[in-house]
Amino acid sequence: MSEESKQSWKEWFGSQEVVRWVYLIFGFLAILMLMVILQRSTDAICCGDWDGYYHIRWSSILWQSLISGHGLPEFKWLPLTILNPQDYNDHHFLFHLLQIPFLWFFEPVTAAKVAAVFYATLAVFSVYWLLFYYKIEYLPIWLGALLTCANPFYYRMNMAKAPPLTIIFSVIGIYLLFERKYFWLLPLMFLFTWTYSLFPLLWFAALIWTAIIAWNERKFEWRPLAYTTIGLILGNVIHPYFPNNIKLFIQHLAMKIRMGNYDVPVGGEWYSYQAVELLTHLPIALLAMLVGYILFIPKARKLPEKATFFLLFVTPLLVAQFIAKRYAEYFPPFAIIFAAFSWQAFFIKDFEALPEDFRREIEPLLDKTNKESLFHDKLKTALAITIGVFFFILVLFNYRGVDLGWFKQEGLIETIRNNEPNEKYRRATEWAKANIPENEIIFNCNWDDFPKLFYFAPEHRYVYGLDPNYLYSKSPELYKLLRDITEGKVDDPGPVIREKFGARYVFTDAKECTDFVAKGLESGWFEIAYEDDEAYYLRIRDQKGSPPPIEESEFSQDEMPMEENSSSDSEENGTPDE
Known part of the structure; x- marks a missing residue:
């Protein structure tokens, strides 16, 4: 190796670029460690709802069908909905394919959790990488902002679902736009349409970029x-x-x-946060938007391209965040990016904005060692350290929580730990697989129980699931009848369930639909086929008989179906992503 080469390597290792690479690697490891810690907080497929069980079971069925040479499997599990075998569409198709490799090495639940860590880490890291690639200063501070942007964001990133891929595709698309490598947007969009139904987001990004180029360069x-x-x-x-x-x-x-006016009560994610919740759940993301708006200033009658792009890209996400909690899985990280690029555009020195060849010519004439500049540099360094310490404390607060006796705040780790256990409904569904004939339709009282039932007992079919709208869209009358039955408004529900829904068995959580269960048993049409502390299976009799013996208080609790409470503020509510 020549002396010149050795010197260049030595100079590189002593340069600021090496420090930036260290920050990048550290950021990746920090993001990965955080995702692993959050996933290990529960033995179940995280978080809150159970859609991840549907996704990994369907990925498994898809893989088994493909390797056996049978092509795409028939989806037969929701025959009364718009996801019946004739109309079914897997709008997460590529996501399900991307889960399959993890099934080669792990049992399904572990596979789903490892896949969630993998894709969530890539999603958050892709955002951080974008800041690195475009040389945003103070990377550790932006990493801190990204790690604390919103607890709901990290809660939802750890669900075994497709939204992390949406972020990855979006970041890749933004990079291609910024680098003007437009042709590659075609295959990227093709893959996006196979992955998730939010693919129009990439087309919207292209529209924004086209408008910016038209303004700055006066061309289409x-x-x-x-x-x-x-x-x-x-x-x-x-x-x-x-x-x-x-x-x-x-x-x-x-x-x-x-905009929140739904014909059918849906998962809590589709309802809005209260004003106070927005401030307590997404303070850093909202602060980042404020910083971005304040620092966004066009210069010389030209728009700063990247800052303008994120201004126009993220503002609709901010508006959407006010409408539905769901957008917490997209808005917060892009809010941080908007603030970072607005910061960069605002503080870029006029000297740095000049053409590179011209800068080299005038550089000897510039006084870089004036005391005022040194003072400003020291002030910025001190401020950066202070902000870094703040974000470090905030990371601990957000994820570990705090308990001072007089003040207690649950951290995200504890929130996830309090999710329902992985084994819930396993005992009941094991009994069902052994005692209920295959392909029987089960009248499941709540739509959000379907993913677990589908995962543990795919031998049976179910009345509705993934989203109550799927039944309502297929048959509003049937959906309204189901609501009346599960709310205990039908006196003799047994024959109605058998004739209208084709079901001879009913499944319900032990703590839900108690009015319906009590009325059904009292009617003489039902008998308890299986019960434990988690769930019931009721069998509909061929003929009306005497009510089974039952303790007077056993079903006295007046509790409505889960979807009645689906607009609750809790992040743990059912959240259909189908």
């Missing part, structure tokens, strides 16, 4: 819109579930565009 840059549009069309048409994928996308759009 057609390629971003053209390539994303072509990818969107091809991805939807060349789709294994075409045309059902388009029909379901339209139905999803119609369901969720109502």
Whole structure:
């Protein structure tokens, strides 16, 4: 190795660039460690709802069908809904394929948890990498902001679902736009359409970038819109579930565009935060938006491209966050990016904004050692250290919580630890698999129990699940009848369930739908086929008989079905992502 080469390596290792690489690697390890800690807080597939059980079971079924040469399996488990075998669309198709490799090495629950750590880590790291790549200063501070941007964000990132892939695809797309590598937007959009129904987000990003280029350069840059549009069309048409994928996308759009005025009570994620909750759940993300707005200033009648892009990209996400809790899985990290790029654009020195060749010519004429500049540098360093210490304390507060006796705040780790255990319903479903004939339709009283039932007992079919709208969209009358039955408003529900829903067995959580269970048993049409402290299976008799003996107080609690309470503020509520 030549002396010149040795010197260049020595200079590089002593440069600021090496420090930035250390920050990048440290950031990756910190994000990975955080995701592992959160996943290890519970033995169940995290978090709050049980949709992850559906996803990993379907990935397993998909893999077994593909390797056996049978192609795509038939989805037969919700025959009364719009996800019946004829209309089913897997709008997480690529996500389910991407879960399959983890099933090669782990049993399904562990596979789902490891996959969640993997994709959530990549999602958060991709955001951090974007800051690194575009040379945002004070990376550790932005890492601290990213790690504390919002507890609901990390709560939802740890669900074994597709949203982390949405962030990854979005960051890749933004990078391609910034680097003007427009052709690659086509295959990216194609893959996005196979992954999750939020794929229009990438087309929206291309539209924003086209508008910025038009303003700054006074030209119409057609390629971003053209390539994303072509990818969107091809991805939807060349789709294994075409045309059902388009029909379901339209139905999803119609369901969720109502701004909180839903015909059917849905998961708590689709309802808005209270004003105080926004301030307590997302303070850093909201503060980042405020910083971004304050520092956003066009210069020389030109828009700072990257800061402007994130201004226009993140502001709609902020508005959406006021409408539904669901957007906590997208808004917070992009709010941090907006603040970072606005900060960069605001504090960029006029000297640094000059062309590079011109800077080299005038650099000897500039006085870089004036005392005022040194004072400002020291002040910025002290401020950076102070902010860094603040974020370190905030990380501990957010994730570990605090208990001072007079003040107690539960951390995210404890919140996840308090989720329902993995084994819930296993005993009941083991009995069902052994005693209920295969392919029987089970009248499950609550839609949000379906993922666990599907995971533990895929031998049976169910009345509704994943989203109550799926039954309502197929048959509003049947859905309303189901609501009346489970709320105890039907006096003799047994024959109605058997005739209208084709079910001879009923499943319910032991603590839910107690009015319905009590009324059903009193009617003489039901008998308890199985019970434990978690769940009941009721059998509908062929003929009405005498009510089974029952303790007077056993079903006295007046408790409504889960979906009645689905607008609760808790992050642990059912959250259908289908």
